[in-house]
Amino acid sequence: MNKKQSIKISNAVIRRLPKYRRYLEDLLNKKIYRISSKDLSELIGFTASQIRQDLNNFGGFGQQGYGYNVKELYNEIGKILGLDSAYIVILVGVGNLGQALANYAHFYKTGFIVNAMFDINPKLIGLRINGVEVMDVEYLEEYLSQNDIDIGIICTNKESAQDIATRMCKGGVKGIWNFAPIDISVFGNTILESVHLSDSIHTLTYYINHPEDYNA
Amino acid sequence: MNKKQSIKISNAVIRRLPKYRRYLEDLLNKKIYRISSKDLSELIGFTASQIRQDLNNFGGFGQQGYGYNVKELYNEIGKILGLDSAYIVILVGVGNLGQALANYAHFYKTGFIVNAMFDINPKLIGLRINGVEVMDVEYLEEYLSQNDIDIGIICTNKESAQDIATRMCKGGVKGIWNFAPIDISVFGNTILESVHLSDSIHTLTYYINHPEDYNA
DNA sequence: TAGATTGTTAATCGATTAACAATC
DNA sequence: TAGATTGTTAATCGATTAACAATC
Numbered sequence: 001m002n003k004k005q006s007i008k009i010s011n012a013v014i015r016r017l018p019k020y021r022r023y024l025e026d027l028l029n030k031k032i033y034r035i036s037s038k039d040l041s042e043l044i045g046f047t048a049s050q051i052r053q054d055l056n057n058f059g060g061f062g063q064q065g066y067g068y069n070v071k072e073l074y075n076e077i078g079k080i081l082g083l084d085s086a087y088i089v090i091l092v093g094v095g096n097l098g099q100a101l102a103n104y105a106h107f108y109k110t111g112f113i114v115n116a117m118f119d120i121n122p123k124l125i126g127l128r129i130n131g132v133e134v135m136d137v138e139y140l141e142e143y144l145s146q147n148d149i150d151i152g153i154i155c156t157n158k159e160s161a162q163d164i165a166t167r168m169c170k171g172g173v174k175g176i177w178n179f180a181p182i183d184i185s186v187f188g189n190t191i192l193e194s195v196h197l198s199d200s201i202h203t204l205t206y207y208i209n210h211p212e213d214y215n216a
Numbered sequence: 217m218n219k220k221q222s223i224k225i226s227n228a229v230i231r232r233l234p235k236y237r238r239y240l241e242d243l244l245n246k247k248i249y250r251i252s253s254k255d256l257s258e259l260i261g262f263t264a265s266q267i268r269q270d271l272n273n274f275g276g277f278g279q280q281g282y283g284y285n286v287k288e289l290y291n292e293i294g295k296i297l298g299l300d301s302a303y304i305v306i307l308v309g310v311g312n313l314g315q316a317l318a319n320y321a322h323f324y325k326t327g328f329i330v331n332a333m334f335d336i337n338p339k340l341i342g343l344r345i346n347g348v349e350v351m352d353v354e355y356l357e358e359y360l361s362q363n364d365i366d367i368g369i370i371c372t373n374k375e376s377a378q379d380i381a382t383r384m385c386k387g388g389v390k391g392i393w394n395f396a397p398i399d400i401s402v403f404g405n406t407i408l409e410s411v412h413l414s415d416s417i418h419t420l421t422y423y424i425n426h427p428e429d430y431n432a
Numbered sequence: 433t434a435g436a437t438t439g440t441t442a443a444t445c446g447a448t449t450a451a452c453a454a455t456c
Numbered sequence: 457t458a459g460a461t462t463g464t465t466a467a468t469c470g471a472t473t474a475a476c477a478a479t480c
Binding site for chain 1: 227297315367412414418427430
């Protein structure tokens with residue numbers, strides 16, 4: 001077995017990849033096609049050593065004496081992140097945040113296609129958002145059994161979130177993007193990624209009140 | 217100088233505090249008033265040792281042989297996070313996400329009061345959202361000079377984000393909660409907390425494509 | 433008191449940084 | 457070739473876990 005394949009990539013490394021990709025995109029937009037780990041370090045704020053370590057988890061993308069080819073590295077990281085294919089998305093909970101995500105134009109442009117939306121509120125059911133009709137969440141199972149869904153977004157309240165997650169896992173959804181302010185459990189092969197907005201703002205208020213702990 | 221006051225609390229610890237608080241709130245709702253680090257460990261998924269280490273950064277909240285008083289610990293963590301006072305908030309960029317955050321009722325209930333909203337789009341200026349009028353972003357400086365603002369939320373596109381952040385810092389905003397998909401810089405005493413939604417979903421797609429790296 | 437559980441020190445683990453040989 | 461910069465190993469640092477004395 002290949003050593004590279006057998007060693008698990010740490011979460012810390014993986015969470016830095018999207019950031020590398022953002023900076024490489026900026027460089028491409030500025031028509032900069034070549035960069036050293038040292039120069040990238042100054043832009044992105046990680047050490048050059050960390051950049052080289054991170055990238056070498058996935059292969060030798062650089063060239064001694066030259067640096068990295070921006071376009072190539074951008075594409076490679078995109079592939080590593082799975083951004084070379086599109087994702088079929090459904091969304092449950094069409095409140096303000098759910099609608100905002102459904103409407104997020106950038107989302108479509110970058111390969112996330114919202115194919116269906118569900119809610120429990122009769123006032124919302126039947127509504128069309130961005131050309132997609134809101135269905136009664138009662139039909140979630142039926143929909144999942146008939147469609148191959150990559151990602152399920154949960155924008156319900158915290159009371160419903162685990163129930164919806166369970167039904168998504170049973171329905172074979174590959175990943176759940178959770179915005180409900182609660183920790184949910186997944187099973188089977190489903191991956192969970194949560195965005196805890198309240199935790200984020202509570203971290204902000206902590207630092208506002210304890211600036212001595214803050215690293216700018 | 218007190219040892220506790222002179223040693224910086226690590227970011228890792230601080231980011232766990234909101235989660236402790238969420239679980240303690242759940243316990244209170246279930247009328248559970250006492251808990252050991254061992255039992256909390258099983259609920260929350262951190263080791264009992266880590267829980268005790270974390271809490272002892274802020275003082276001895278427990279009692280040997282007994283455990284922790286849930287209500288007291290909940291209140292103490294709330295105070296540590298600065299949630300015993302209210303925050304005056306302004307929001308710049310009243311797109312879908314901005315409106316969703318402005319409308320987020322829970323936000324008000326928990327002490328975040330949106331006092332003003334700004335946008336550059338004439339179609340939005342003058343609109344009332346949740347009783348607050350959207351103003352021309354041109355008046356941001358003037359508004360900041362006349363009002364003491366705790367938190368500025370940035371929901372603009374990435375092109376405008378740094379400019380808005382700079383103006384907020386100059387205007388003496390205590391903290392910035394950034395949703396624009398770019399890394400912005402702050403200066404003065406302003407604290408920055410960013411939510412990178414695109415980084416989050418790209419992490420999800422990574423794990424969907426590399427389940428062997430995923431820790432459930 | 434005896435049992436339970438904290439607070440805290442010490443040990444371990446994992447992630448980051450430094451160093452440098454390899455090589456373009 | 458000489459200079460630059462990677463890839464990779466070794467050293468360091470910081471965070472997590474284990475252990476246990478203190479004590480309720």
